[in-house]
Amino acid sequence: MAQIRRVVLNSRPGKNGDPVPENFRVEEATLPEALTPGQVLVRTLYLSVDPYMRCRMNEDTGVDYLLSWKLSECVDGGGVGVVESSRHEAFSKGDTVTSFNWCWQTYDIMDGDKLQKVDPALVNGHLSYFLGAVGMPGLTALLGMREKGHVTPGSNLTMVVSGAAGACGSLAGQIGRLEGCSRVVGICGSDKKCQVLVSELGFTGAVNYRCGDVAAALKENCPHGVDVYFDNVGGSISDTVIARMNQDGHVILCGQISQYNKDVPYPPPLPPETHEALQFKNITRERFIVLNYMDKFEAGLLQLSQWVKAGQIKVLETVANGIENMGVAFHSMMTGGNIGKQIVKISD
Numbered sequence: 001m002a003q004i005r006r007v008v009l010n011s012r013p014g015k016n017g018d019p020v021p022e023n024f025r026v027e028e029a030t031l032p033e034a035l036t037p038g039q040v041l042v043r044t045l046y047l048s049v050d051p052y053m054r055c056r057m058n059e060d061t062g063v064d065y066l067l068s069w070k071l072s073e074c075v076d077g078g079g080v081g082v083v084e085s086s087r088h089e090a091f092s093k094g095d096t097v098t099s100f101n102w103c104w105q106t107y108d109i110m111d112g113d114k115l116q117k118v119d120p121a122l123v124n125g126h127l128s129y130f131l132g133a134v135g136m137p138g139l140t141a142l143l144g145m146r147e148k149g150h151v152t153p154g155s156n157l158t159m160v161v162s163g164a165a166g167a168c169g170s171l172a173g174q175i176g177r178l179e180g181c182s183r184v185v186g187i188c189g190s191d192k193k194c195q196v197l198v199s200e201l202g203f204t205g206a207v208n209y210r211c212g213d214v215a216a217a218l219k220e221n222c223p224h225g226v227d228v229y230f231d232n233v234g235g236s237i238s239d240t241v242i243a244r245m246n247q248d249g250h251v252i253l254c255g256q257i258s259q260y261n262k263d264v265p266y267p268p269p270l271p272p273e274t275h276e277a278l279q280f281k282n283i284t285r286e287r288f289i290v291l292n293y294m295d296k297f298e299a300g301l302l303q304l305s306q307w308v309k310a311g312q313i314k315v316l317e318t319v320a321n322g323i324e325n326m327g328v329a330f331h332s333m334m335t336g337g338n339i340g341k342q343i344v345k346i347s348d
């Protein structure tokens with residue numbers, strides 16, 4: 001029996017509760033030595049912490065495509081690792097593999113049918129990118145823009161992104177620029193993040209929602225109004241952006257993180273003024289769920305890989321270390337501690 005370490009759900013935040021690192025607990029466990037046919041022994045390299053996990057901490061996720069985590073059971077999410085040994089014909093020792101349902105463990109025995117082999121050349125060997133720019137967040141930014149953004153090259157549109165310095169937002173803004181928006185303005189939670197968006201990622205402007213008058217700053221940054229809004233946060237920030245939107249604009253309803261600790265349905269109800277603004281100005285606001293576009297993943301990942309390798313998209317990451325820091329990293333991401341994708345490195 002091999003000794004491993006894993007993270008289990010220790011407690012739930014409860015109704016309207018903010019998650020804390022102590023909602024998670026690290027345990028020792030053992031893995032059987034021998035694999036049965038079809039199984040693969042993997043060593044975890046990187047794990048992802050993501051906002052959608054907040055609803056998996058509840059007894060009921062409130063959505064049909066996600067299951068709740070169970071108390072005292074191992075938590076799972078996006079992961080990337082290396083095959084140590086295999087009894088599945090598609091995998092050999094040394095392969096790089098990923099899964100959306102990777103247990104937060106240092107090693108695991110997985111059903112090979114539930115693993116995807118990935119080519120490290122797609123990310124120039126930077127394997128954590130499979131959890132970010134060349135993974136689910138990258139696909140969310142790319143497919144969200146393409147399916148719901150209605151941006152055409154040369155159309156001279158102004159785009160606003162909320163949660164702009166995070167995993168999806170930092171990519172969505174860069175993709176908006178590549179796809180033809182002439183102005184891309186980010187909204188995020190610190191001056192440092194604003195500076196990074198403009199000086200490193202090529203955003204036209206950035207607004208710190210934690211200080212000053214967001215409506216006034218948006219007016220200054222978007223003199224011709226807002227045509228496309230990539231919404232990661234919802235709540236009052238989004239109400240303010242929508243109030244500044246132009247006729248026939250498009251909201252990409254990607255996420256509503258400002259509401260995730262509240263006991264409200266998804267998507268959360270809008271104030272009447274925002275609802276009226278959408279109707280009055282004929283603005284579309286369709287819910288986007290990346291998992292509904294799996295047939296577009298392969299081509300999307302290739303596109304993202306090309307942009308990253310060509311330097312057309314700059315990738316930012318915040319990396320924590322060690323399985324014992326999963327809960328801390330999750331909490332930090334939920335409270336804005338990350339710039340770019342929050343990753344946890346588990347082993348070399």
Ligand code: NDP
Pocket residue numbers: 050051052136137140163164165166167168169187188189190193232233237253254255256257258259288289290291333334335336337338340341342
């Ligand atoms: P991020 O990397 O953006 O991390 C979360 C960020 O949210 C924090 O860094 C913080 O940045 C910001 N934030 C936290 N609380 C608030 C608040 N109250 N108001 C405003 N901002 C807040 O996460 P992801 O890129 O992984 O996810 C971004 C969004 O995209 C989430 O809403 C997520 O649910 C959604 N998503 C949707 C998918 C889909 O298929 N529709 C798929 C993947 C993600 P700051 O410092 O700016 O506050």
